[in-house]
Amino acid sequence: MLKKGILERYLESLLSGDRNCCRAVIEETLQSGTPANSVYVDVIWPMMVEIEHLLRSGQITTTEEHMATRINRTIVDQLQNKLPRRPSKNKKIVVSCAADELQELGAQMTADLFESDGWEIRFLGGGLTNDDILAFVNEYSPDILLIYGSTPKQAPGIRRLIDTIKDVNAWPDMRIMLSGGLFNRAEGLWEEIGADLFAATAFEALQVAFNDKAADHYERRTIKRRKRKKQKIETEELTPVPAGV
DSSP states (O other): OOOTTHHHHHHHHHHHTOHHHHHHHHHHHHHTTOOHHHHIIIIIHHHHHHHHHHHHTTSSOHHHHHHHHHHHHHHHHHHGGGSOOOOOOSOEEEEEEOTTOOOOHHHHHHHHHHHHTTOEEEEEESSOOHHHHHHHHHHHOOSEEEEEOOSGGGHHHHHHHHHHHHHHOSOTTOEEEEESHHHHHSTTHHHHTTOSEEESSHHHHHHHHHHOOHHHHHHHHHHHHHHHHHHHHHHHHHSOOOTTO
16 A cells, blocks of 8 residues: 555656656655555556646646656666566567557556566557558467557557458457557547457556456457448448449
């Protein structure tokens, strides 16, 4: 359990750009007995969400958001080696961001926690094309491809990637999980664009992955494939045939 006032002190230090104070608050939290993975889940992640909320509501400047995010990333980099290491689950996950994703921190934290939980992890980050991601997935053959997105303009590109994966059907057992602010704010968007799984937070991503069953996944994919086929047939039936054809 966090000591009273920790979150408030950490947020104040983040917004002022005080790196030393931020490190001191995190060190105090660790010294009180809070493990590193709980610092990820109970301190860094909530503060990341709060910073995003403050920026979107106009309560802080872009400069303050940038300072806070970079401090959080530095803290996460330092905490990564302190995370527990659980036995291998013999499962693989690829964590990627939308092509133009600038805020990779949430995806990075998710990757770290999966690695800590015993998954074999490959973190691709942002800046890659859909073809880059497809090529890597083809080589690595993960159990889950997790795509992180934060802004609405990223949705079409993510949809195209998912559509390509479904159309190619080269990885029928691979689940596609979506996470990030984009999908948190738009309820049901993850399912609408064809993903198999959704997680609002990094911790929830671990729970969803743990509870996911291959049979359920196969049934969801089959139902969606039937729906797409039915929609295609209905569209063809409704399309008027030009005269003389």
